[in-house]
Amino acid sequence: MSRPISTGCTESAHKYDAYLNFLKNQVPGAALASTALLSGTDFKSLEGQIPKTLHSGNHAKSAPALANLGEGNIVTVIAFLYFVEDTGKGANGQPSIGETTNCKLQLPGSYDFHIGLGFDPALAQQILQNKPQPVFGQPTEMDKTSVVAEMTPHTRDAKWTFARVNSLQGQQVKVVGQLMVDNVHLNTKDELQFPGREGELLALHSLGSPSRDAVLCL
Numbered sequence: 001m002s003r004p005i006s007t008g009c010t011e012s013a014h015k016y017d018a019y020l021n022f023l024k025n026q027v028p029g030a031a032l033a034s035t036a037l038l039s040g041t042d043f044k045s046l047e048g049q050i051p052k053t054l055h056s057g058n059h060a061k062s063a064p065a066l067a068n069l070g071e072g073n074i075v076t077v078i079a080f081l082y083f084v085e086d087t088g089k090g091a092n093g094q095p096s097i098g099e100t101t102n103c104k105l106q107l108p109g110s111y112d113f114h115i116g117l118g119f120d121p122a123l124a125q126q127i128l129q130n131k132p133q134p135v136f137g138q139p140t141e142m143d144k145t146s147v148v149a150e151m152t153p154h155t156r157d158a159k160w161t162f163a164r165v166n167s168l169q170g171q172q173v174k175v176v177g178q179l180m181v182d183n184v185h186l187n188t189k190d191e192l193q194f195p196g197r198e199g200e201l202l203a204l205h206s207l208g209s210p211s212r213d214a215v216l217c218l
Helices: 018-024 040-047 059-068 121-130 162-166 188-193
Strands: 036-038 074-086 113-118 147-151 172-181 199-205 215-217
Touching: 018 059, 018 172, 036 040, 059 172, 074 121, 074 147, 074 162, 113 162, 113 172, 147 172
Parallel strands: 036 074, 147 199
Antiparallel strands: 074 113, 074 172, 113 147, 172 199, 172 215
């Protein structure tokens, strides 16, 4: 490479967290066993222990403390699939600029799917019947009470299309992935978009590899 570029693979005027991108681009082996089965209560407890000094650009400084909370470990969640977002669709009529962790690519298939997971069977039944979709800047109960799993394009198997994952909306699913703090969401914009979202910071990542199905209907 003839000269340094700010995201490691693209030009960008935006600051980014290099350590967070490093974590997100791990590819855990399929033989690694899940270390825990996490509930909604577990996510609330873990999020309450995130270091107060963490902000959107200093993940590495909190790495030891976060590792003690289980960051990077393979975990399992059994919950209801509240919604799925294709982050390549953009919002409010504006195209998505792409994430630095995905080299800011704007090609089809180069964006994450955000999978909202929740633990309220009554709300899940309503979602199953009505199929509501998330609207940017207008959070509803399913947005505010969800934990986010990110299905990365780097290892997403071709069979895991948006339509296939979205067809499970309202159903109980099993999700397996790496636990991590997505501190890029520690900003005013995301707080305004989804105030009070329970799992906005804690996320499951690196889902959908060919050797490990990420979303399984139960």
